Amino acid sequence: MQPKYQNRRKQIKKACNVLNADAFLVSNLVNVRYLSGFTGSNGFLLIYGNNDFLFTDSRYMEQGREQTCDQITVSLSSGFSALEEVSRLCSITNIAFESDHLTYSEFIGLEKLLKPRVNLISSKGVVEKTRSVKDKDEIDLIRKAASLADDAVTFGIKESKPGKSEFEIAWVIEKFLKENGADGVAFDTIVATGANSAKPHHKAGSTIIKAGDPLVIDMGALLNGYRSDITRTVLVDGEDEKFRSVYEVVLEAQITAIGAAKEGMIGKELDLIAREVITKHGFGQNFLHGLGHGVGLNVHEMPMVISSSDHILEKGMIFTVEPGIYLTGWGGVRIEDMVLVEETEVSLLTNAPK
Numbered sequence: 001m002q003p004k005y006q007n008r009r010k011q012i013k014k015a016c017n018v019l020n021a022d023a024f025l026v027s028n029l030v031n032v033r034y035l036s037g038f039t040g041s042n043g044f045l046l047i048y049g050n051n052d053f054l055f056t057d058s059r060y061m062e063q064g065r066e067q068t069c070d071q072i073t074v075s076l077s078s079g080f081s082a083l084e085e086v087s088r089l090c091s092i093t094n095i096a097f098e099s100d101h102l103t104y105s106e107f108i109g110l111e112k113l114l115k116p117r118v119n120l121i122s123s124k125g126v127v128e129k130t131r132s133v134k135d136k137d138e139i140d141l142i143r144k145a146a147s148l149a150d151d152a153v154t155f156g157i158k159e160s161k162p163g164k165s166e167f168e169i170a171w172v173i174e175k176f177l178k179e180n181g182a183d184g185v186a187f188d189t190i191v192a193t194g195a196n197s198a199k200p201h202h203k204a205g206s207t208i209i210k211a212g213d214p215l216v217i218d219m220g221a222l223l224n225g226y227r228s229d230i231t232r233t234v235l236v237d238g239e240d241e242k243f244r245s246v247y248e249v250v251l252e253a254q255i256t257a258i259g260a261a262k263e264g265m266i267g268k269e270l271d272l273i274a275r276e277v278i279t280k281h282g283f284g285q286n287f288l289h290g291l292g293h294g295v296g297l298n299v300h301e302m303p304m305v306i307s308s309s310d311h312i313l314e315k316g317m318i319f320t321v322e323p324g325i326y327l328t329g330w331g332g333v334r335i336e337d338m339v340l341v342e343e344t345e346v347s348l349l350t351n352a353p354k
């Protein structure tokens with residue numbers, strides 16, 4: 001169909017050389033989609049030579065042929081059974097597999113099917129690494145998903161009046177997204193008010209919004225498989241000195257990190273830049289998570305921008321910058337934007353008011 005899928009599979013073939021593998025078995029469905037365009041709920045790819053294979057079941061044969069290009073042969077397979085024949089006919093003796101995505105029982109099944117003729121080579125994060133650098137089509141789509149999130153979060157905040165529940169706000173956001181061209185939400189919308197906002201991943205519930213409460217909305221749009229992710233925090237109908245001072249620390253940490261982020265920086269270095277700002281103001285213990293994560297076909301993907309991450313920021317990567325301060329019993333503040341790594345700096349993909 002489009003050469004972009006072939007180009008992506010070329011990258012995996014290069015990785016095969018490093019792994020000493022003749023072929024690469026892609027079993028993760030998000031990775032299958034990324035490398036072939038196939039969006040069915042069952043199937044796997046075998047990346048091999050000039051003719052790659054998509055195996056799926058009878059429900060998806062037609063869809064598989066429609067969604068993939070000439071360079072992919074679509075064939076039937078029950079589980080991984082067809083791998084035995086294709087590896088024998090193509091004289092494939094070393095197959096790399098995705099160790100993070102194959103279950104133990106699938107691995108045992110593969111060994112039974114293929115050993116001793118075929119050697120199975122464990123690999124980790126090969127497709128995810130390729131996915132972390134976005135091409136132009138992906139950047140365009142994520143930009144649209146980010147812009148939808150801007151509008152939806154702004155609308156959600158406008159609707160957040162005292163007396164309404166977290167549920168109601170989550171629902172108006174979801175409805176807004178679908179009415180404005182999104183395929184749905186990127187993940188379950190987080191609406192956390194009052195003390196709930198001290199829990200970074202609180203699920204929207206029946207708690208009623210009160211005047212003077214902090215309110216955290218963390219949401220994203222889904223568009224053609226791609227996702228966006230944004231968080232805004234406000235104080236509902238009121239003024240509060242403590243809220244203002246905590247908010248300003250989080251905003252300072254975010255602006256500092258976005259200003260410092262650039263190509264070549266390591267994930268943990270950027271995390272530390274934001275963390276130092278928060279620590280300087282005495283809230284180091286209250287920043288309960290990493291600074292950010294890549295966003296694309298998954299809402300959390302490479303590169304990770306956390307204190308343990310060695311991922312190097314490269315041009316074309318898209319990730320979040322989302323410092324937060326959480327005070328148990330009182331509430332929390334998180335501000336999250338998505339950025340794209342460009343030539344000399346990063347640019348914002350989300351632009352909702354702060």
Ligand SMILES: [Mn+2]
Nearest residue numbers: 229320322336
């Ligand atoms: Mn996020």
